[in-house]
Amino acid sequence: MDESAIPKDLASVFRIIEEDKDDMLSWLKELVAIPTVSAELSHRKDIMRLIEQTQEKLKKHGMHVTLEPLGDQNLSDGSKVPYPPLLLASTTHDAKRKTLCVYGHLDVQPARKDDGWDTEPFQPVEKDGRLFGRGTAHNKGPLTACIWALCAYLQSTGRPPLNVRMLIDSMQEVDSQGIAAYLKSSKKSDLLGGIDYVCIADGVWLRPKTPCLTYALRGICHFQVEVTCADADLHSGIYGGTVIEAMPDLMYLLNSLTDAEGRIKVPGIYDEVLPLSHEERKVYEGIDMDRNRTNTLGQEQNTAQKDTLRTRGQECERAAVAVGTSVEGAHWSSGDKAVIPARVVGKFSIRTVPNQKVQKVRECVEKHLQEQFTRRGSPNQVK
The missing domain is CATH 3.40.630.10 (Zn peptidases)
Structure with missing residues (x-):
């Protein structure tokens, strides 16, 4: 100027x-x-x-x-x-x-x-x-x-x-x-x-020199899954292989949430997601997005990310739900620990998009996890 x-x-x-x-x-x-x-x-x-x-x-x-x-x-x-x-x-x-x-x-x-x-x-x-x-x-x-x-x-x-x-x-x-x-x-x-x-002013830029005007944000649903296998932590040298551990059960449940390309496998969760409109597709096609930015984070693009329009749609809150997980109860500090945790808790969140109802997402996830745990046939307790 x-x-x-x-x-x-x-x-x-x-x-x-x-x-x-x-x-x-x-x-x-x-x-x-x-x-x-x-x-x-x-x-x-x-x-x-x-x-x-x-x-x-x-x-x-x-x-x-x-x-x-x-x-x-x-x-x-x-x-x-x-x-x-x-x-x-x-x-x-x-x-x-x-x-x-x-x-x-x-x-x-x-x-x-x-x-x-x-x-x-x-x-x-x-x-x-x-x-x-x-x-x-x-x-x-x-x-x-x-x-x-x-x-x-x-x-x-x-x-x-x-x-x-x-x-x-x-x-x-x-x-x-x-x-x-x-x-x-x-x-x-x-x-x-x-x-x-x-x-x-609480968002991100698309490139180092490309500012971004955010017009909407995805919603979020938080979930917590707890699996218990004993009243107290157990020594793996004594009980390893003789008890059904809680951690494998939890990993089984968390792994059931998405496929290898990051798509949600929970039945019914995409039912309410609206397809991209013609106007939105035109907007996304003009977005100056760095297609390879995930590579700088130490991750190569998967099949879904290689579809540039799909990636833009995901990041612009359509046709995608993101899941992030964390686990409590496991040993995480340096050094080894010969312990079987009695109780482990998995926490994950699902990003909701326009037209999705939180109650419907919750019902779908809870039903899916319960069905998966029943199918596994574990004697442990889950809640």
């Missing part, structure tokens, strides 16, 4: 952002270094520390900030702990201006170097003009950019061209626990009223 064509107020904002970019990067590094893992209760203090830092940052630039309590989280042992509060911030309201709601979150997924990271995930590292660390892209980086842009407006002109409300979550990675009940409460039912636009 010709710099002379940039409005004076906006040019001033750009100048402030450029002058302060080193400070912005330093602040982002501070945020990334705080392990705000919402899935692990041990990091709850880290989450609170980052909420307080963000609160002070916004207050410093003249925004009205409140921390809204979200109630208590019920733990498996019957105890309760408070949810991290919802951070709300807003500029001075002008009834003549449109209102923009900016959503972001401070929490991140768990990460360890031995997950495949080249560096420690909570020790941010700059390399070749990029910052590596958990949360740099999802979502501390984009949220930092939004906050810095807003602060630049406030510093330059005293107010942005829109009324701005910020809704900053700290439990997004665990389904934003506590927020739904908060928003549905009678006294907070008007929180989202009067909003004209919503900005969520």
